[in-house]
Amino acid sequence: MVKLDFQKSAEGLLPVIAQDYLSGDVLMLAYINEQAWKKTLETGLAHYWSRSRNQIWLKGESSGYVQDIKEILVDCDADSVIYKVDQRGGAACHRGFPTCFHQKLNDDGLEIVETRVFNPEEVYSSKG
Amino acid sequence: MVKLDFQKSAEGLLPVIAQDYLSGDVLMLAYINEQAWKKTLETGLAHYWSRSRNQIWLKGESSGYVQDIKEILVDCDADSVIYKVDQRGGAACHRGFPTCFHQKLNDDGLEIVETRVFNPEEVYSSKG
Numbered sequence: 001m002v003k004l005d006f007q008k009s010a011e012g013l014l015p016v017i018a019q020d021y022l023s024g025d026v027l028m029l030a031y032i033n034e035q036a037w038k039k040t041l042e043t044g045l046a047h048y049w050s051r052s053r054n055q056i057w058l059k060g061e062s063s064g065y066v067q068d069i070k071e072i073l074v075d076c077d078a079d080s081v082i083y084k085v086d087q088r089g090g091a092a093c094h095r096g097f098p099t100c101f102h103q104k105l106n107d108d109g110l111e112i113v114e115t116r117v118f119n120p121e122e123v124y125s126s127k128g
Numbered sequence: 129m130v131k132l133d134f135q136k137s138a139e140g141l142l143p144v145i146a147q148d149y150l151s152g153d154v155l156m157l158a159y160i161n162e163q164a165w166k167k168t169l170e171t172g173l174a175h176y177w178s179r180s181r182n183q184i185w186l187k188g189e190s191s192g193y194v195q196d197i198k199e200i201l202v203d204c205d206a207d208s209v210i211y212k213v214d215q216r217g218g219a220a221c222h223r224g225f226p227t228c229f230h231q232k233l234n235d236d237g238l239e240i241v242e243t244r245v246f247n248p249e250e251v252y253s254s255k256g
Contacts (some may be wrong), residue, residue, distance in 0.1 A: 073241075075229050094204070101210050
């Protein structure tokens with residue numbers, strides 16, 4: 001298994017950029033520790049470390065919006081990674097947008113530049 | 129100025145994804161603090177916080193490979209940002225490659241999948 005430089009951060013977490021493997025759109029940024037990295041390589045499904053829940057996180061575990069890994073790129077310092085993924089359902093953001101980066105900075109502040117794919121209340125309320 | 133959630137990390141640093149504004153290629157990942165964020169908005173040039181030198185960093189200051197900001201996207205939690213940039217000289221990586229993510233993970237390890245645009249020894253040795 002390719003070693004990443006997890007010692008680079010105090011918490012042992014490295015940032016991962018999830019990018020749509022076809023469009024090149026950046027879907028989200030999240031973090032991995034060594035366990036999440038290993039699970040991703042083993043399963044071919046994007047795993048992260050949830051900083052809010054402090055536990056390993058199979059992306060899409062609650063929502064079904066799983067990310068199938070198509071390719072992985074490692075940066076020059078081995079301290080960040082791109083997961084090129086096929087985003088099931090076409091939405092990565094827990095707010096129901098295609099990407100987490102759906103806010104564009106303009107002179108008046110932030111403008112929403114994407115259209116919701118799902119209603120978060122419906123997707124998350126049906127789960128335990 | 130749009131407020132980002134710098135309190136999210138212990139060091140007050142947030143990750144920034146620099147992305148080519150035309151191709152969509154992810155060029156690099158680096159960090160900003162509030163000062164670097166402000167400087168970026170004021171100047172239209174990508175500024176980061178150098179964790180190794182512990183100082184503000186105008187990208188391209190030594191190499192000339194400056195990044196002109198074309199657009200900024202902010203994520204749903206306001207704790208990470210995309211700089212869509214015009215990368216002067218066509219190379220973002222200090223190793224001379226177009227992007228820092230020039231290593232692809234395959235069964236044998238990491239494979240270099242980009243071609244060098246410049247020789248780092250020439251670009252950096254001429255500077256003081």
